[in-house]
Amino acid sequence: MSAPDLLTAMRSALGLVEGAPTSAWPQTSDADLRELIAATARLQSAVQRHAALGAGEVARRSRPELGLTGFAQRAGHRTVEEFLKAETGVTGRDAATNVRVGLLDGVLGDALRSGRVAVPAADAIRAGLGFPGDLPADVLDQAAARLCDEATSLDPDRLQRRARELRDELDEAGIGDREKARRGARSLRLVKQPDGMTRIAWLLDPESAAIVTSVYDRATSPRRGGPRFVDPAARERATRLADDDRSTEQLASDAFTELLRQAGSIDQQVLLGGEEPAVRVLVSGDALTTGHGHGVLEGGETVALPTVRRLACAGGVVPIILDGAGRVLDLGRKNRLFSRAQRRALSVRDGGCMWPGCDRPPSWTEAHHIRRWADGGRTDLADGISLCRHHHLRLHDEGWSITRRAGRYWLNPPPGSGRTGAMLETKSRAVREFLAAG
Structure with missing residues (x-):
């Protein structure tokens, strides 16, 4: 399709959609509503794809070496993202995503242009697989093609996690470097707000997040739909949390504030339900013996063997024996409740x-x-x-x-x-x- 044909198609589609009666939505049947939602999603995906491809072309015509003669600069904007924000009304985050995805080439770029994958899926695969590094580019392209196939059944969040898992499988030697990069990106900022409140922006690496998530879950899970409790003391605490007039977010804030205040002398029965937060890392015995392999935090994040050994040294090791069917242990019929x-x-x-x-x-x-x-x-x-x-x-x-x-x-x-x-x-x-x- 030529550029004039594309522009004509865009104008035609815009006229049809803008002219469609919005008053019809409340009158639809359930079946029609479901079909309309699906059609809207397909339309939105097509628009996102063209928005990304357009952003990529703007970026190519605004390359740094072009200086003030670049497309965005001639339009009066310092960066491509600023141009897109001003011209299209998108957020800075969406503008950056469109530029990233619009500049994709190779397997992912072809899949995007053909409509095989949507913009969020393409960005998720790109982020999860990362850059070639020591991994041959053709191997990374094969992984991208495989993930494009899986994109039809995975939402972008799961797709990115799957891409990271696949990268770890293909590039085990680089796990430690990627883990180090994530840890290097950790940060905590206190932002004073004009209304007197203070906001915390806390970016956690996977290992730190495992500890914080464990605390957060124990402080709030009864309120958020966590497990029912059979122990009288635990059940009484869960009831207190359920009846508390504070929001879940306020409960979490108060719990973390009290943890920091009391530090090492915290009464865990009050805040965390009686069990210390801990990081559990799973690793095969063969990996520890041979020095080849990796561990996995219980939440699913990959960690290098040096990290496994450090955690084992700091917190001890509890052996968990798995048989060929993945069974862990058998304690018989003595107790009604699982220990x-x-x-x-x-x-x-x-x-x-x-x-x-x-x-x-x-x-x-x-x-x-x-x-x-x-x-x-x-x-x-x-x-x-x-x-x-x-x-x-x-x-x-x-x-x-x-x-x-x-x-x-x-x-x-x-x-x-x-x-x-x-x-x-x-x-x-x-x-x-x-x-x-x-």
Whole structure:
């Protein structure tokens, strides 16, 4: 399509969309509403793609070596981003994204221009894979092509995490450098505001974030839909939090302020539910023995072996033994409730809520008996599975069931519902790697 044809198509589409009656939305049926939402998303994606390609072309015509003769400079703007903000009304962040994506070349650039991937997906893949470094460019292109295929089933956030995982798989030797770069980017700034308040801007590397997230979850999870508690003291604390007239954000602020005030003498029963925050890192015995491999923080972030050894030195090591099916340990039928050790083992094995598509972390899950204890079910790890409260309640209320066959767990739909079941996959990247290696 020539430039005049493209401009004609843009004007035509703009006229049709701007002239469409907005009053029709409340009158649509559910089926039509769903189709209209999908059509709007496709239209928005097409517009975003052309906006990025246009931004990229503006950037090419405004190259630094062109000086004051560059496109943006001749229009009276110092940078391409300033030009885009003034001309299109986008935010500085969106302008920067459009320039980044519009300048992509190779596999990602081709996928963007053809409409194979949308702007957010292309930017997520770019950010997750990073720059070639010691990795051959053709290997990075192959990874990008693979991720473009996966982009149809992953939202941009998950796609970026998947891209980072793939980069770590292809470039294990560079894990330490990337980890060092993330740690070097950490920062905390206090911003005094005119109204007398102070804002904290805190950017955390994965290891630091694991500690802070653990504190935050324990301080607020009962309010935010975390697990139900059976211990009377824990249940009483959860009830207090639920009835507290402070917002969840205010609770978190007060908890962190008190932690800083009390420092090492903090009464954890008051704020954190009785357990110290900790970083748990999973690593295979072979990696520690041979010195080849990497570890994975429980939240899914990759860390280099030197980091694993440092954490082990500082905090000790609790051995967790996995068999070929990913099972952790078996404590028999003695107790009705899963012990703290068992719940920790479940969190390691399952990596969070096992319900398909759920991304709730281990700290938000409950241990579910796949066979009721009253019916002879055992309080063993093999008969337990991690579910967040929402999906735990849904399983019981709607009549779903979970069974174990050949060491794998299957979600079975309610009888006669016509719904489809699924095999449940662990959300723990470390366990997935262990199973794949075995």
